[in-house]
Amino acid sequence: MSIQALIIESQPLVRVGIGAILANESDIDVIGEAGTAGEGFTLFTTRRPDVVLLSLRMPDSCAIDDLGSYFETDPKARIIILAERPGDAEISRALKQGAAGYVTKDIDPSQLVEAIRRVAAGGKFIPANVAEVLTENLGSEELTPAESTVLRMVVGGMSNKEIAFALDVSENTVKSHVSNIFDKMGVSDRTTAATTAIKRGLVRVDI
Secondary structure (H helix, E strand, C coil): CCEEEEEECCCHHHHHHHHHHHHCCCCEEEEEEECCHHHHHHHHHHHCCCEEEEECEECCEEHHHHHHHHHHHCCCCCEEEEECCCCHHHHHHHHHCCCCEEEECCCCHHHHHHHHHHHHCCCCECCHHHHHHHHHCCCCCCCCHHHHHHHHHHHCCCCHHHHHHHHCCCHHHHHHHHHHHHHHHCCCCHHHHHHHHHHHCCCCCCC
């Protein structure tokens, strides 16, 4: 019996490319393609694929925010996240929420096919480049919710005074959060904190 796969990807070229790769595999059938998160979830609920290839970022949503809905609908859902780059914070969140795989869109076609087969069989798939990024930061302390909020504002270019005003806290409180953020991220200035946060997927930036 063939593996039924659903592709949810907003970029038509990527979506068509994946479909073309899988069309060459006798044991994998693409039963649906979607260009938006909403359309993709509807196809998931109606067609119940064996494996979902879910793009991390869609025009109308983020895969990590949507994973809960998938597993509420089907606790046994097998989902592989498709990402532009291996951001370790996003990898961790996706895996904690139940994703069975996390690959980048520059993955070798043969590896993508292997990922689908492994995940369909009940396994996990994390390619070497993604695993390396994840391993490099296993010792990093997680930011608290308050620190994450402050970090997003730092990335947005706000000063400590502006952050304090927006959050209705003292400037000293903000300074304390910023200091803790620097320590946990292993950086020494706001610019490096911002670029590191974006690179690691700690803060989302819509382009």
